[in-house]
Every structure is written in C-alpha cells, then in structure tokens.
Amino acid sequence: MNIxxxxxxxxxxxxxxxxxxxxxxxxxxxxxxxxxxPVLNRKGEYVGTMTExxxxxxxxxxxxxxxxxxxxxxxVIRRKRDYLPVSVNTQMDELVAAAMTQNFIPVLDDKKSxxxxxxxxxxxxxxxxxxxGRAPVKAAAGAAERRPTV
Numbered sequence: 001m002n003i004x005x006x007x008x009x010x011x012x013x014x015x016x017x018x019x020x021x022x023x024x025x026x027x028x029x030x031x032x033x034x035x036x037x038p039v040l041n042r043k044g045e046y047v048g049t050m051t052e053x054x055x056x057x058x059x060x061x062x063x064x065x066x067x068x069x070x071x072x073x074x075x076v077i078r079r080k081r082d083y084l085p086v087s088v089n090t091q092m093d094e095l096v097a098a099a100m101t102q103n104f105i106p107v108l109d110d111k112k113s114x115x116x117x118x119x120x121x122x123x124x125x126x127x128x129x130x131x132x133g134r135a136p137v138k139a140a141a142g143a144a145e146r147r148p149t150v
Contacts, residue, residue, distance in 0.1 A: 001092050001126075003086070003088065003090055003092065003095055003107070003118060004088060004107075006095075006118045006119075006122045006123065006126065007107055007115070007116045007117070007118055008116050008117055008118065008119060008122075009115065009116040010044075010114060010115055010116045012116070013038065013116055013117055014028060014029075014031075014032040014034060014037055015037055015038040015039065015040050015114070016028055016037055016038075016039055016040070016050060016074060017039070017040055017041065017042060017074070018039050018040065018041050018042075018047050018073070018074050018075040019041075019042065019073055019074070019075065020073070020074045021069065021070050021071065021072060021073060021074070022055060022058065022059070022064070022069040022070075022072040022073075022074065022077060023066060023069040023070045023072075024074075025037075025050055025055060025074050025077075026055055026069065029050075029052060029055075035051060035052045035103075036049055036050065036051040036052070036083075036103060036104075037049070037050055038050075038083075038104075038106050038114060038117065039074060039079075040114050043113070044113045044114055045108075045112055045113055045114060046085050046106045046108055046112075046114040047075075047082075048079050048082035048083075049079065049081070049082045049083040049106075050074060050077070050079060051079070051080065053080060054077055054078065054079045054080055055077065057078075057080075058072070058077045058078065083098075083102040083103075083104065083105065083106055084098060084102070084105075084106075085105070085106035085107065085108045085114075086098060086105055086106070086107055086108070086118075087107070087108055087109075087110070088107060088108075088109060088110070088115070095118065095123060096123055096127065099118075099120045099123045099124070102120065103119070103120050104117045104118065104119050104120060105117060105118045105120075
C-alpha cells in the first residue's frame with residue numbers, strides 16, 4: 001500500500017515556522033485546538049514538532065507573560081522530542097510502528113521538504129478495516145473523507 005494514500009497534504013495542515021514567536025505558536029495551536037504541530041523552516045523543511053508542553057515549560061522556566069512571549073522565537077524553545085519523519089517510500093509496517101508513538105507522522109519528499117502528514121487515526125482505520133476483511137482501498141478512502149486538518 002502506498003503511504004501517500006493516507007497523506008494529509010501540507011496545504012491542509014496547521015503548522016508553524018521556526019521564526020514564529022512563542023505567542024504566534026500559542027495562538028495557532030489554540031485556534032486549531034491542537035496539542036502538537038509540525039515546525040518548518042522557511043524553505044519548507046521539517047524542523048521538529050512543537051507541543052503544548054514544550055511551550056508551557058518554556059513559559060514557566062523563563063517566567064514569561066503574554067507580552068514577553070512576543071519576543072521569543074519558536075526556534076529557541078527547547079522541545080522534549082520531535083516526531084520522526086518518514087519518506088514517501090516508507091513501507092506500511094514502518095508507518096504503523098511510527099504511529100504507535102506519534103499522533104502524526106510528518107512525510108518528506110526526496111528533497112527533504114515537508115509535503116504533509118499522516119494521522120494515526122487513518123492508519124488505525126486502515127488496520128481495523130483489514131482485520132475485519134474489508135477492502136483496504138475503500139477503508140482508506142473513507143478515512144480520507146473524515147480527516148480533519150491538523
């Protein structure tokens with residue numbers, strides 16, 4: 001199965017740039033109601049994953065308020081861990097293994113540019129449908145229709 005079938009394309013994904021401020025990151029995550037988002041540089045390359053926890057600990061450790069958060073770039077915020085990206089050529093078993101520890105899997109093209117992500121729920125739906133004997137193509141297509149943006 002081609003993993004691109006599960007891809008939520010970049011234009012449908014909420015992400016932040018590494019030159020965003022802490023406040024911009026907070027506002028974007030709040031607006032979309034996400035607890036983690038991909039971080040890209042201006043070349044479109046995947047830099048890492050920013051979580052609410054990363055932002056919270058930074059605010060706590062630096063004794064920041066919302067005004068000061070406008071002066072802190074995301075690039076200096078320490079991240080606990082980044083979600084490991086995969087290439088477009090990744091096999092399904094590797095994708096399932098990554099989904100066991102990540103809410104989403106960033107997907108990179110051959111030039112290492114971020115092209116989108118695959119959500120854990122799409123992979124679970126695919127695996128569930130296969131275990132029930134349903135056709136994987138129909139199951140994945142149905143999952144694609146139900147996908148909210150990240």
